[in-house]
Amino acid sequence: MLEASHILLEGVPRGIELNEVVEDIRSVEGVLGVHSLNVWGICHNIHALSARVETDGRYVYRQGAILRDINERLAERYHIFYTTLQVECSRCEEGAGVLRGMVHNNEHGFP
Numbered sequence: 001m002l003e004a005s006h007i008l009l010e011g012v013p014r015g016i017e018l019n020e021v022v023e024d025i026r027s028v029e030g031v032l033g034v035h036s037l038n039v040w041g042i043c044h045n046i047h048a049l050s051a052r053v054e055t056d057g058r059y060v061y062r063q064g065a066i067l068r069d070i071n072e073r074l075a076e077r078y079h080i081f082y083t084t085l086q087v088e089c090s091r092c093e094e095g096a097g098v099l100r101g102m103v104h105n106n107e108h109g110f111p
């Protein structure tokens with residue numbers, strides 16, 4: 001009953017340290033920072049995440065690969081299979097703007 005209440009209140013899943021998640025995301029090549037991070041449980045072993053990811057302007061053409069790398073790390077290390085990531089390009093050339101991406105990692109057969 002307590003676990004169900006925690007999930008319904010969208011609490012951070014037990015065993016997940018937000019600072020550790022931030023550091024794992026920041027360790028992806030081209031990522032400068034992570035902001036507005038939220039992690040919550042969908043059920044006892046499947047989690048979701050939303051965040052704003054700041055990337056270096058030199059990596060603007062690798063943003064798809066950066067998102068893929070982030071999603072792989074999150075799935076493997078934290079059972080985070082559903083992500084919404086907003087990519088912000090720091091120091092991008094004028095006109096590059098912000099790339100917003102919604103990425104669902106569905107390799108594990110979840111809808």
